[in-house]
Amino acid sequence: MPDNFRFNDLRHTGNTLAADTGAKLKDLMVRAGQSSERAQLIYQHSTAKHQRKLAQGIDAEVRQQLRESADERRRTMDA
Template sequence: MPDNFRFYDLRHTGNTLAADSGAKLKDLMVRAGQSSERAQLIYQHSTAKHQRKLVQGIDAEVRQQLSESLADKRTAREG
């Protein structure tokens, strides 16, 4: 084991990966045994990769809602 190894590093890495995977704040707090949102925010980093995932998710949601809206309008005209 390296001399500069700290168990905190495992905790930080695990929580950072969980946050990047999309875990909600409350989930992360429970996982880490924290009662404070402020403490959990230490593990949440904004990366370019994560920002792209957010944009893709927003884009998919908007496209889905638009598609549903257009389908509803077609159904209303036909019915």
């Protein structure tokens, strides 16, 4: 085990991984045994990988809404 390892690091890692799976704040608080949102946010970190995943999800949602809007306009024009 590395000399700089701290068991508290596991709490940070576990919370970050759980958040990356889509866990809600309340779920994370229950898992960590915390009663305040502020305490939970100390142990939750954002990663570049998760930021890319969020951006991809937003992009997919916008593209879907644009397709639906275009389909609706075509239906309106055909009617």
